[in-house]
Amino acid sequence: MKRIFILLVAVALVALPSCKNQSKASGETPDYTPGSEQVLTDELKANMENLILSIKHAKPVLPMIQKNSSKVSLTEKEKMVKPNFLLDPTKTNSMVTLTQKYRLLSMLDVDRTIAKLYDMPIDNYTATITKLLAEINDPALKEYFDRLPVEENVNDAFNDMIAAAYRSGRASLYWEGFAAGMIESLYITTRDLDKFMPMFDDQSVADITFNLVCAHENITALIDYYPEMEALNEILDPLYVLNAISVEQFRSQLLSVKSDIENSRAKLLK
Numbered sequence: 001m002k003r004i005f006i007l008l009v010a011v012a013l014v015a016l017p018s019c020k021n022q023s024k025a026s027g028e029t030p031d032y033t034p035g036s037e038q039v040l041t042d043e044l045k046a047n048m049e050n051l052i053l054s055i056k057h058a059k060p061v062l063p064m065i066q067k068n069s070s071k072v073s074l075t076e077k078e079k080m081v082k083p084n085f086l087l088d089p090t091k092t093n094s095m096v097t098l099t100q101k102y103r104l105l106s107m108l109d110v111d112r113t114i115a116k117l118y119d120m121p122i123d124n125y126t127a128t129i130t131k132l133l134a135e136i137n138d139p140a141l142k143e144y145f146d147r148l149p150v151e152e153n154v155n156d157a158f159n160d161m162i163a164a165a166y167r168s169g170r171a172s173l174y175w176e177g178f179a180a181g182m183i184e185s186l187y188i189t190t191r192d193l194d195k196f197m198p199m200f201d202d203q204s205v206a207d208i209t210f211n212l213v214c215a216h217e218n219i220t221a222l223i224d225y226y227p228e229m230e231a232l233n234e235i236l237d238p239l240y241v242l243n244a245i246s247v248e249q250f251r252s253q254l255l256s257v258k259s260d261i262e263n264s265r266a267k268l269l270k
Contacts, residue, residue, distance in 0.1 A: 078195070079118050085191045086111040089128035095269075098136065099228070102173045103268050105132045105141075106181035114188055140164035172226035175219055179236055180268050182211060186239070187265045190258045197251055205250040209243050216240055235267050 087107060095104045112125035133142050144161040148154065165174040189196045215236065223229045238260035244250035254261075 074117060074195075082118055082120055083114060083188075083191065085188065086114060089124045092128055092132075095132075098173055099176050100269075101132050101136050102177040103180035105129060105136070106177040107184040107268070108132075110181055110184040110188065138168075138170065140168065172222060172229050175215070175222070175229065176232055179215060179219075179232055182215065183236075183239070183261065183264050183268060186254070186261050190254050190261055193251060193254065197247065200247050200250060202246045205247055206245045208250070209245060212236075212240055212242055235264050239264060 087104075089108055089111075092104055092108075095101055108125055108129055112122050112129065115122050115125060129145075133145060140161045144157050147157040162174065165171055216233075219229055219233050219236070223233065238257060241257065242250075242253050244253050
């Protein structure tokens with residue numbers, strides 16, 4: 001089944017006992033091109049290879065963004081009340097850094113999916129996403145978006161993109177996008193819990209918990225090499241308390257951190 005797989009959203013390592021793959025990669029460590037003036041050490045190269053291996057079991061888990069999912073259903077009456085909490089894709093000219101653009105791209109991809117769910121026009125979303133892809137000028141990211149409409153196994157497309165990101169020195173930027181998409185998805189869920197919670201089951205909730213654990217581990221593992229990621233870790237910090245393994249727990253925890261999710265979302269756009 002084809003799925004709309006939001007950029008770097010909902011990575012679950014459900015087949016692993018831990019988010020980090022502790023086994024060493026066999027063969028030679030690939031060469032990496034640093035994304036800044038710092039020289040990547042052999043230790044970082046090895047860590048990156050382990051992180052790449054750990055993503056092999058990635059899969060989408062947020063039900064409201066899964067194409068053709070039987071759990072995604074709005075009545076015609078519900079579609080009449082359009083969401084007023086989505087980002088305006090025409091008011092994004094203030095995003096000038098690569099970090100901002102990766103974040104915004106991921107968030108708009110989430111919002112475009114929700115707009116489609118409500119039968120809202122998506123041309124402005126598509127136009128802005130296309131513009132951001134051109135400005136970011138990341139071949140792996142562009143290839144990923146090109147593959148989505150035709151790829152039967154979106155996990156393959158995602159894994160290829162992540163591997164390319166680490167090897168091209170853009171790992172920090174991809175985690176910026178991952179976090180932004182995850183926060184945007186959680187933010188949307190909290191806007192109407194009664195409507196969106198029925199789309200979750202215990203497995204998808206447990207997967208989201210894994211997402212946060214994995215994000216935390218990967219981001220903190222890279223802070224020594226990309227100090228700017230400390231800001232991202234601080235944005236996510238209030239959400240690390242989410243550890244639900246059931247829908248009931250998830251709903252309760254979302255209510256308790258609803259304002260934190262909203263604040264984190266606002267910080268992403270600064």
